[in-house]
């Protein structure tokens with residue numbers, strides 16, 4: 001087949017009804033092309049995308065340097081197993097290490113895999129009797145069984161039991177509750193430095209540094225799940241840098257490869273050495289195509305000064321949305337960390353998403369009432385204002 005659609009939208013939807021597992025709620029729209037912050041459907045409609053790729057397309061759709069690097073790599077070597085060395089994987093690990101805490105990388109293909117690797121590493125690194133991991137209510141860590149268990153939201157656990165043993169949950173932001181859960185079987189703490197799927201929840205002052213202190217006092221491994229916050233999303237390479245608290249391990253995926261599938265775990269070298277040959281693996285992990293995409297992503301962010309741009313855009317959104325909060329009674333709270341943006345409403349967010357889409361704007365709703373934006377770093381000021389204008393109109397109409 002070619003990339004230009006030969007089926008009508010309805011014919012494509014019919015294929016899904018017959019042949020695709022119905023585990024997603026989909027909009028009745030077939031997307032065919034993307035460029036930067038715009039995406040087009042099969043009827044030629046253009047949308048301004050403020051949630052490109054569910055946070056994966058942090059550089060926008062089809063960023064040219066990533067496309068070029070991948071094209072080039074495809075003609076050399078697509079995949080070789082990790083029984084061999086390749087220069088792209090080595091250079092990618094170096095690039096990530098140099099921009100973080102000097103850690104070593106384990107590569108995989110998704111966020112949930114990075115979290116699973118972290119769970120195993122925490123257990124393998126600590127003495128045998130220590131296996132418990134503390135995670136946080138409202139958190140999200142992925143959909144495989146370990147990371148689903150780590151995800152302290154009852155709706156994701158329904159019907160799946162028995163879950164993986166050894167996970168304990170504390171309210172996000174509550175250090176005292178964490179301290180009470182720690183005993184001589186505790187091995188680690190796993191936390192998102194800003195909760196994403198949980199509604200863009202920014203940690204209270206002193207929370208992350210408090211977790212660092214508890215981890216140090218009790219010999220625990222502190223893991224930050226930066227699958228959503230990492231790779232520049234909050235205006236620093238990693239969100240831990242924004243809060244000035246260095247964890248022992250971070251997990252990465254989503255934006256890591258400029259829109260291609262890729263995941264990674266970075267661990268301080270003395271902890272990383274607990275994963276020895278035979279203990280863990282990912283067949284496709286660190287393949288040369290993902291590695292070239294990951295390197296091109298880092299290079300583009302630096303060449304185009306996109307971390308600074310992320311902070312600017314975050315400030316622009318914050319100003320516009322705070323204004324809107326003052327004018328619109330359904331907006332309860334605005335939470336902004338770089339280009340991670342949550343607008344908490346007093347009303348159901350689903351109709352807001354629908355109305356925005358009708359007006360050519362793509363946004364997300366999480367937790368029922370939080371409109372979430374994860375815009376691209378390459379968004380223009382004009383596009384940002386356009387998006388805010390549409391959102392303001394839609395929300396004002398909701399308020400009646």
Ligand SMILES: *Cc1c(COP(=O)(O)O)cnc(C)c1O
Pocket residue numbers: 109110111112113115140141142143192196197225226227228229253254
């Ligand atoms: C999306 C997400 C995951 C899961 O990533 P997948 O690539 O879908 O497996 C894990 N943790 C966080 C914080 C996420 O936002």
